[in-house]
Amino acid sequence: MSERITKNMARNIYFGGGVFAILVFAGLTMDTVGQVPKLSKSENITESVAHGKHLWEKNNCVGCHTIMGEGAYYAPELANVFERRGGGNEESFKAYMKSWMASQPMDVPNRRKMPQFNLSDKEVDDISNFLIWTSKIDDNEWPPNIEG
Amino acid sequence: MKYSSQMVAKPYFIFALVLLAGEVLFGLILGTQYVAGDFLFPEIPFNVARMVHTNLLIVLILFGFMGATYYLVPEESERELWSPWLAKITFWVFAFAGVATILGYLLVPYATLTEITYNNILPTMGREFLEQPTITKIGIVIVALAFILNIGMTVLKGRKTVITVVLLTGLLGLAVFFLFAFYVPDNLVLDKFFWWYVVHLWVEGVWELILGAILAFVLIKVTGVDREHIDKWLYLIIAMTLISGIVGTGHHFFYIGTPGYWLWIGSIASAVEPLPFFLMILYAFAMEKQRRIDHDNKIALTWAKGTAIIAFLGAGVLGFLHTLAPVNYFTHGTQLTAAHGHLSFFGAYIMILFTIISYAMPIMRGRLHGNGVKAQAVERRSFWMMVIGMLGISLALVIAGTMQVFIQRVGVDALGFMETQAEIVPVYVVRLGFGLLTLLGLLTYFYSFFVKEEGVK
């Protein structure tokens, strides 16, 4: 194959193909950025949700958990924990989150451990609001089932 | 060695290898925590060990890329490095920033680290692979700029070859895409979308240009094949990389809240991504067949061929395995992802460093024809130990991931995450065993540096 292609042809494929790919990708990026507010219901990103995301990052929850399938694979998926542990009810989910965060780390020998983060009730509520907002993102019906 | 300033590469290579030992060590800690949840808890929680593991990986690759560049650019450009002094300074700045950051992870809780580094002024921390404090990120940008200035001046003032131009393009891309690490919007979807501009466009975009350039350099040196011929292959490989890899970013936009057209576009474009890796295999073996010289440094060519093969297996085969949207629906964020992550990073970006180090280090140590027969035999043993170790880790993770999908994600009576993980523990024990083999291989590799020569020419 390579005998028929000259170095100049190969270089032109590289430059032409590269520039073409960048242009296509830039166009798709602009379209995506335009559609994300609707798909993610961004009007519901309250101050509490934004602060919850910040706490999520500050405590590196993603270093053990996945969220929408991205992160670490050591602990349960959390994009749908609102449905799994809160049954889709905001009040019971927030109550669940407070007791969960307060009872870590659990004293079960040999079981994987989640640290104690010493968060205030308000902070746990913010994280809960962030997880509730996340659970409502239109992500093409992922995950396959409630177990995440 | 033709130019004395090539010597600045040496500390970069040595430091990269030291960091690699740390990375593998922390991999073993993680692997142990997968089977024994109490191990080192609460001193080193899993997430902390993980950020040390992955950050060491990235930083060691950056050190390796810089070392490789400092070594090959003067030789290609046929002149001394623009400023060897700047290269030495940036080494110490980067090494200091790297060590301080890792110590920060280990010595204080992560939340405290965000506070003492004033993350709230420009929050960038707490995302996978980009856990570094914002000041470290700024430091990385400054080091990258100084490095690119140094290399750019050397290339501009000297002979321009396809290899140096491709390398410089890759390095520029590396620096430019890293800037997306500073963009952290409140909307998680946009955050994730642009996070991949760093991670995917690095490993499946610009880093592949760097990989291709280093591979081409070593192949020219150890096979003596005509440069025109090598150049043509290099162009073809990186053309395929950019054409498939840029739009191929879409294979991460299936299930994170981005529009539905990515299901098609991401699947189709990324299905082509294995092609450049396959071309690399053809290329390495074709160059060996057409070689004009029989270089005494046999092991460098072994590493070059190994890089092409394992990168294809890890990135091409294991990547393709989960890159079509209907498959990814079930495998997304499972141990299959980890299987692919391990073999691709190792095959492509760790093995290319072994390739250039194996070629350049003996020369920098005054052995112009490569190490002696005995040292090369030891190195060959370490090659096989590490390759089999990493293949074993990845195969175990493929099995673990397949079990995870079938137990947790399909069928009516699916088990929960933690119950599923409990079922997989025996496989994680096997993974740990292969991890130990990998570490032994690395220690054997270190030992090969100290094998005494008898009757060297």
Ligand code: HEM
């Ligand atoms: C040079 C060798 C290695 C490379 C290149 C490497 C690379 C990586 C990468 C890229 C990740 C992130 C994975 C992802 O997000 O999909 C990771 C995580 C991990 N690595 Fe390694 N690794 C190496 C050696 C090891 C060894 C020897 C072990 C253990 C025996 C190990 C155990 C782990 C574990 C348990 C994780 C965390 C997975 C999770 O998120 O649950 N690694 N490594």
Ligand code: HEM
């Ligand atoms: C040397 C090149 C490559 C490297 C170093 C690499 C590395 C990685 C890593 C570390 C991840 C996990 C990211 C995370 O933590 O979320 C990942 C994910 C992924 N990679 Fe690659 N990759 C490479 C090439 C490829 C190729 C060529 C393909 C496709 C043919 C591919 C397909 C994928 C897919 C589909 C995912 C998402 C997995 C998921 O949904 O969980 N990769 N890659």
Ligand SMILES: [Fe+2]
């Ligand atoms: Fe990718």
